[in-house]
Amino acid sequence: MKACFYAMVGCSFLMMLEISTPALLFPAVSLLFLSYTNRFLHLAALVRTLHGEWQRDHEDSARVQISNLRKRLFLIRWMQLLGALSLLLCVISMIAILKEDQGLANSAFFAAVVVMSFSLVSLVVEILISGGALRILLQQMSPPDEKD
DSSP states (O other): TTTTOEETTTTTTEEOOOHHHHTTTHHHHHHHHHHHHHHHHHHHHHHHHHHHHHHHOOOHHHHHHHHHHHHHHHHHHHHHHHHHHHHHHHHHHHHHTTTTTTHHHHHHOOOHHHHHHHHHHHHHHHHHHHHHHHHHHHHHHSGGGGGO
């Protein structure tokens, strides 16, 4: 039984998944979780530092940066949630394969890939937003005549 073998079921084609197909997402999800957790921990430390600076100096730039970081933390939590859901759907797909329910296996695996795609889209958005905090710092360091 090959993963790319198609069996005719009714009027539609059904891909015959092997147990190793959904298992392929496990290493990817593990690496993504490590990346997401590192991003989250780094941002949490940065928020604590900025909060201390804001309490001491009451600078508006710290407040703007914290607002930017709040958005990024929200996205990272969603990235983690979607990654976990994708992993759960892979497990459901593997259980369905073991029970020889190819319809459920295919559906769960398809959903896992779609959910993982949403997680990756959230990552791209978070990366784009991360440039905003750097722009704030660069504007502070620029001479008044060079500021945007």
